[in-house]
Amino acid sequence: MPKVKLFAKFREIAGTSEVGVEGKNLKEVLENLCNKFPKLRETFFEGDKLRDFVQIMVNGKNARGNLDFQVSEEDLVAIFPPVSGG
Structure with missing residues (x-):
């Protein structure tokens, strides 16, 4: 099963930094991840739409829009909030 790494706020919400999640595509992986950690659903989604600030990489490649x-x-699916600095 694909491995999901969660960073920053998302890791804190789930209480873990890494978890195996079933799924054949990102939509299934996210749905199953949110079933395991329901509080992530309200953080990741607004209705059925992925929130703009949720960044997703698969094996180091940006997969956010698909x-x-x-x-x-x-x-390896990496999910993280935007990085900012100052």
Whole structure:
């Protein structure tokens, strides 16, 4: 199953930094992740739409705009809030 790494606020909400989650595409992975950690749903989504600030990388490649992005058993899905500095 794909491995999901959560960063910053998302890690705090879930109480873990890494978890295996079933899914053949990002939409399924996110749905199953939110089923495991229901508080993430309200953070990730506004209704059925992924919030603009949620950043998603699959094996280091930006996959943010494509929830149909296919994932495999060996993939690493990284989900993090925007990074800012000053």
